[in-house]
Amino acid sequence: MEKNIDIQLLETPLDPTCCETFVSDPEAGGIVVFVGTVRRKTAGREVVRLEFESYQPMAVRQMQIIANQAVEKFSALKISMHHRLGNLEIGGVAVVIAVSTPHRAAAFDACRFCIDELKKSVPIWKKEVFADGEIWVASHP
Amino acid sequence: MEKNIDIQLLETPLDPTCCETFVSDPEAGGIVVFVGTVRRKTAGREVVRLEFESYQPMAVRQMQIIANQAVEKFSALKISMHHRLGNLEIGGVAVVIAVSTPHRAAAFDACRFCIDELKKSVPIWKKEVFADGEIWVASHP
Amino acid sequence: MNLKVLTFGIAREITGGNAVQIDLPDGASALDLKRFFLKKYPAFSNLNYLQIAVNQEFAADDQPILSDDEIALIPPVSGG
């Protein structure tokens, strides 16, 4: 893995500070951090918890590809992407993505690119568990 | 000040975690944090340090206005804006802005709006000190 | 050829295990593999999509499958 990219899938609580610290750089003018948290409700139903699973080696590869693209497209200096696996309660942190760039606009664009692409192409699956049922998110029309 | 908005001007090092913690919310699906750091170089010159000063009561008012607009325009749940005053070395954190929203796209838009507006209309001034001189940033054409 | 196919998420629940052993004719493509699963487990037709990964990369429909490839079913992803 490139020295300026940090990809992790973790069974333990994520710490945004780790990602921010990783991307700190004397050439950086801006750092943008996205923290994805578990909302209490989706489509009006109360969420009890989320369960994340992944195809780990492929997920890491895909995240790496996305980070490389972000470095290329947005001249990002450093990128850190951590994704949580296992069970998460409301308010828990599912994903943290931090990006540093020399100028701030690119940091917003690059961070947004990373989370948008992660949601499209990284083999991680989220099951929403409600009091009265459960669904694999995005699986059905 | 509204309960969902946290504005601070601080003479001591900023802690992005404080801002993230403030904006955490069970209704939040996404938090975006912008961390503005002091770059080693501007326009090719080595920066020794930055000096920030502000018209404090007006700066707080303007930041409050911006945060209120972001709540209105982007349905932000909570916003925390901390700006540093005094002297800062390279890598130091000048500003932290954290925004939580139910869905992630709005968090990016709202956070970017806040930093863009802060740079336009908040009475805070930054002097860049180089080995061989100093300038008040953005003062002259 | 005999293949072990890894399954995740809803694909794991549909097939009832972390992996399935299947038999495909030599020279089968990723699309053949996908058709095999759609036929054997009709529940897959209800998904938004079903993709095949070969050696940890998304495979095009015409990609040939070899017996020692690492094959996985990728139902709609939902990370983040």
Added chain:
Amino acid sequence: MNLKVLTFGIAREITGGNAVQIDLPDGASALDLKRFFLKKYPAFSNLNYLQIAVNQEFAADDQPILSDDEIALIPPVSGG
């Protein structure tokens, strides 16, 4: 009327203090105040802009200045 005008950043350096006492005719506007400073300190003409704040808000050119207003010179801001 006698006014105390707060100064910051480069405006502080141009005027040589955190505040300046000036005399303006009663009924003067924010624009009159700005013109007073541009005339007295020509260095202000070199700035990208100079704004006037009245009671901690940006003032329009035609805003009248009252003797008990809190007045400040706002040179180009550069926070963040």
